[in-house]
Amino acid sequence: MDSATIFQIQSALILLLMHSGVYVILRKRNSQLHAKLMGTAIIWDVLLVLQIQLTRGAVGKAMEAPQNSMILNIHVAMAITCVFLYLIMGYSGMKILKGDRSLLKWHKIFGPLTLILRTLVFFTSFFVVS
Numbered sequence: 001m002d003s004a005t006i007f008q009i010q011s012a013l014i015l016l017l018m019h020s021g022v023y024v025i026l027r028k029r030n031s032q033l034h035a036k037l038m039g040t041a042i043i044w045d046v047l048l049v050l051q052i053q054l055t056r057g058a059v060g061k062a063m064e065a066p067q068n069s070m071i072l073n074i075h076v077a078m079a080i081t082c083v084f085l086y087l088i089m090g091y092s093g094m095k096i097l098k099g100d101r102s103l104l105k106w107h108k109i110f111g112p113l114t115l116i117l118r119t120l121v122f123f124t125s126f127f128v129v130s
């Protein structure tokens, strides 16, 4: 099995974890399990970016934006945005868990956006593997 396939399997499992995490909060109202699933997915996703960087020098390639295809640049821009959204989701999620619900509004706004973007990162990854 080549490295691209291994990365895509991990990416699919991360997405599955995230969608399950949203399911348990929206349908089961289980915030502890939601936090565990999302936290695991976020950490795993950051580790996945590190794996791709170490084996393929992804950051170096991404920096050559003018020479890269449009779909690769869109994929990279969405993936970077996802990492920033993870910081917002992790920070607001931990505050809510501690009982401070002032950021719940933002958690609810950025949550669906994060999920949609991460799903698009997965699908666009099929067009950028070389």
Ligand code: HEM
Binding pocket: 018, 022, 025, 026, 031, 032, 034, 035, 038, 039, 042, 086, 089, 090, 092, 093, 094, 096, 097, 104, 107, 108, 110, 111, 112, 114, 115
């Ligand atoms: C990409 C990551 C995440 C997404 C997409 C996400 C999405 C959501 C959504 C859709 C809700 C339901 C809001 C509602 O009631 O309508 C929610 C609630 C919640 N999230 Fe997250 N979340 C993420 C990460 C996290 C993390 C990392 C934590 C904790 C460390 C966390 C803690 C919570 C808590 C405690 C609630 C329950 C709020 C309540 O009691 O009503 N979330 N999240």
